[in-house]
Amino acid sequence: MAKLKLKKKVLYRGVILIIIIIAGTIIGLNFYNDYEYKKTYEYKLIEHGYTLEEAKTLIDYFKEDKYFIELLSKEKNSYILDLIKEKYYIHDYLERYIKYADKNKDISATEVVTLVNVNRDNNYYENDIPTDISKDILINVNKYYKLEENFEPENLVDISLRYSYADNKVTKETNDAYVSMWNEAKEAGYTLIVNSSYRSFTSQERVFNNIKASSGLKEADKVAARPGHSEHQTGLSIDVFEINNQSTATFKDSPAYIWLKENAHNFGFIERFPEGKENITGYSFEAWHWRYVGNDVAKIIHDENITFDEYYAYYIENAK
């Protein structure tokens, strides 16, 4: 009897011991997991006031880049989340966005992303970027992107006098697209006419230097592009008016301009310097200046209501 009692006691102690070991292991593992979790970015971000969802978004975007480590040591920065939500946000430009926003406190995150994307955090003509001419009909030329002096489009053709004043050349595909557009406009009751198109580096230089000589550099920069910076050198641009309204002052109020705004993209043309986008394009509103980019891109630019500069930054530079 005493032996049996002893056996029961041993068994009982054994069970208790096992329970203690199991419980200890569970508690220990929990502590360990907790300790490990506290080392994660997710935990650190939540500690700094981000929600779980925001923390996950940030980790997704930043992974382990150098800026992220800095972010972990600071209080919550809601502005970064605003930037990331922007449709045209480019991650490589984050430091530039933040710098630009610091200098321009009164503008929205949308404006910061838009303006930095098109290089407005740099002064015009300060650091010329050589234009990538392999982009063909999507070559970008503006106050930042520059064409070389000897660049001349390969397939220049004369625009027929039926559609244009004399001595106007554009690339063959620009001409074909323009003729199709001209015919459609004619059917709608408008007779389009081109009064300026391809300009060589030297002719642009002449125009610019003449204004500079008579009115100074500041005035010349206002009304003309510096040589190498004019889109007219690409052979993809036309200055187009309607036969009954050829004034730069009033063409914007003509029904022909409205027609172009609604239809030009169907022929691969975009309005290059739209009203209200002067700060993005770097140019005053020019209702007459239309640029050939091909149908697909023209449709995107038209539908998303963006400028070619914005398109180029997000869909071409960013996609590299």
Ligand SMILES: [Zn+2]
């Ligand atoms: Zn023009």
